[in-house]
Amino acid sequence: MGNFLRLMSCSCLLILTGCWDSLPIDERGFVIGSAIDMAGEIQDKNYDITVTHQFVVPGNLSNLSQSGGGGGDKKAFQNISATGQSPFQITRNMLSLTDLIPNSEHLKILIISDEVAREPDLFSSVTDSFIRDHEMRREVKVMITNGKAKDLLENESDTEQLPSRHINNIMENNIKSLELIQSVRVGTLHQYLLNDDSYVLPLITLSGKDINYNGAAIFAGKSDQQVGTLSNEEIKGLRLVKGDITNGMLPFHIDGELMIYEINTANSSIAINTANPEKMDISITINTEGFIAEMFGSRSLLDQQYINKIEKEISKKIEQTVNNTVKKAQQELGIDFFNFSSILRQKHYDVWKKIEKDWEDGEKLFSQSKVNVTAKAIVRDIGASDKAKDDGME
Amino acid sequence: MKRFEYADEKISDNQILVAMPSFVIGIGILYLPRSMASVTTGSDGWLSLVIGGIIAVIITWSVAKLSASFPNQSFINYSSTIVTKPIATVITFLFVILGIMVTALQVRQIADISKHYLLIETPVEIISLVFLLLILYGVGNSRAGLFRLNTMFLPFVLFIALVVIVFNINHFNPDFLMPAFQTGFGGLWEGTKGSILSYAGFGVVWFYITLVERPEKTPKKAAIGMCIPIILYLVLYLACIMVFGNSVTANLQYPTIELAKIVEIPGGILERFESLFFVIWIMAIFNTTAMALDIAILALHSIFGKTNKIKLLFIVSPIVYITGMYPQDLMQLSHFSTFIGYSSLIYTVFVYILLFATAKIRKVI
Secondary structure, X not given: OHHHHHHHHXXXXXXXXXXXXXXXXXXXXXXXXEEEEEOOOOEOOEOOEEEEEEEEOHHHOOOOOOOOOOOOOOOOEEEEEEEEOOHHHHHHHHHHOOOOEEEOOOOOEEEXXXXXXXXXXXXXXXXXXHHXXXXXXXXXXXXXXXXXXXXXXXXXXXXXXXXXXXXXXXXXXXHHOOOOOOOEEHHHHHHHHHOOOOEEEEEEEEEOOEEEEEEEEEEEOOOOEEEEEEOHHHHHHHHHHHOOEOOEEEEEEEOOXXXXXXXXXXXXXXXXXXXXXXOOEEEEEEEEEEEEEEEOOOOOOOOHHHHHHHHHHHHHHHHHHHHHHHHHHXXXXXXXXXXXXXXXXXXXXXXXXXXXXXXXXXXXXXXXXXXXXXXXXXXXXXXXXXXXXXXXXX | OOOOOOOOOOXXXXXXXXXXXXXHOOOHHHHHHXXXXXXXXXXXXXXXXXXXXXXXXXXXXXXXXXXXOOOOOOHXXXXXXXXOHHHHHHHHHHHHHHHHHHHHHXXXXXXXXXXXXXXXXXXXXXXXXXXXXXXXXXXXXXXXXHHHHHHHHHXXXXXXXXXXXXXXXXXXXXXXXOOOOOOOHHHHHHHHHHHHHHHOOOHHHHHHHHHEOOOOOHHHHHHHHHHHHHHHHHHHHHHHHHHHOHHHHXXXXXXXXXXXXXXXXXXXXXXXXHHXXXXXXXXXHHXXXXXXXXXXXXXXXXXXXXXXXXXXXXXXXXXXXXXXXXXXXXXXXXXXXXXXXXXXXXXXXXXXXXXXXXXXXXXXX
16 A cells, blocks of 8 residues: 555656646736727628737836836837737737737727728627637727727827726726717627627727727627717717716706706616507606706706706707607617617517517618607706806896 | 544434535536526526426435435445345446446536636646546545535535625626516426436435434435525526626526626726636535545445445546546537436436335335
8 A cells, every 4th residue: 555655646746747827927918908900901701800919018017106217218018910810810820920928818908990890790700709718808898999990009198008008997987978888898799799689889089199989889780780870969869768877967058058967867767569569659758867067147046947947958958869869770770779679578578579570670660660758857956056157248 | 544533424414414515516507507598588597497496306305205214224225125135236336327427527527617717728638637636535535524525615615606696796787687487388398407407416315314323304404405506506597697698698608607707806806706716616516526426436335345445446436537538529528418417317216216116015114
């Protein structure tokens, strides 16, 4: 027995000597952002795409508190691009361009050029490896850009050394605005791609040296291809329908004077009457609460009748905004990016099973349905002071 | 080498209560939400999980009741009393084979998952071997020690599952639970079959109850123990549906691990939570595998009474290893696992009916 155990422990040494997976951390190249662009012209279904990975150069990341120190001049990132047919293949080919081994565990953002997104079925194909690869986290934020996605990764900002992290921060700070849509994670994108519902993705653009996060790209659910964009004003309509707003401002006019209504909470309820599938009745009720953040006129707000009038104006403005967006969805695009379809599936499953094919395509039941919007706005507060100026000329 | 001797090889019925969930909770739950979601609509999989769970509790209770009516007799002893010695030997031997196959499957699956998520370059053969050696070490020692490991590990396992759920609450979207009650009978039946397979831990009751000193209350304790995995599976399944939605859950290889991957502890203290989840889940899988192998050895020992336990272990383990390495790809492995699941379920029910009916006819109980 003793000899046997000795033999066993010696043979264990053979197994325990090394580690197949050991890779020193300084040989890893951490990819923090990726961009996908179209390379050259499309020739009968043969696409070439360019993938750009942004690697962090940890040595050049200076601590802001140690200002003036070394490393300030050098870039803290390195962008490497390669061209090929699939992102995975391209990433592998990058091994010949860098001494680092790409590691995507800390990937934060994925930017896709709208040229890629507008091609039928290409968008879902290029994002596949970002969903499939277990190294990638499902928290990676996905966005579309007008123009070259690569340029966004080149754009250095004054506050943040890594362009990817800068963009990531921009995407996270959207809570204060009604004109921005929630950032979309790869996990959510996976769900969008699997379902046939249409959806919107954030759209960022580079103007000069500034990154603008405004607008949204509309995707058709079936082909997963970009079919249009939403302007800021139209996004407001979409956000109001979706409800779930914690902060956002809504400018409106009263008696020809501009006034700003700051929304604190807004919630919406959507009811669909499916009695007549040919012409469905979609009623949206939006309730908002908020305060007056700014006014250009000089009337006193401590007047019940005036407040009532303001509330009515705000409600009208909300209804107008929403109707505007609905019109775009129904008439211009015929794309249900509000996801009324998922409400139908969740609450009226029997009806949905029957009309599924005719919702956006076929008989286009979505475009034919009737959308009613009712809004009720409450002004809870008027701010710290009633009037900030006197009556002026009057 | 001196071995640490525990007071005795007897266990209490509370240890059976712990052994049930420890045996059942293993690899199954890592992909169970997928198999539920792929055959049902919305969140209807919970129905299948509950129906399957009730059936599993009933089987567990019945088997425990039967075993408990022969206190302090080993399985082969009391089954010989009921259906003559030769038949009892065959039945026991088939249990040995089942135990070996379950062990082989677990060893292989844990190696596959570890390779997938943690050790990409390490060959499956090596991961399996190392894990199997660990199992051998666990089984080779005292059985009472194995039970104490169960009691020690189970709280960790339940706690980490709770953490995964709690840190995902802000990702919950109750809308994903709709539409409810839209799955046809066929889908529910498919789901129920899948869920019973994931609860298959009945072997524990056949063999371990005979080690309990006073088994009067054991059937009840075993049934309660069986409820723990049912509740856990239900909660994890619903969490997956609420976080990912039905269609994504149905398309994720291991939805439960993905759930752990989403968890981000605030403050960036631990960005890769899934590695911690994995470490603790391997403890759960260790318990399952060790008990499966232990049952195989226990059954084998009862047939060849005189042979040393360690010797049997060294005869059985190469068979386990080779069986585990046999399936070549993912599909073969999944067929293998379905086959083992069904055979252990059907075999347990078959043996129960055989023994119970014969015992009634021959008026042994």
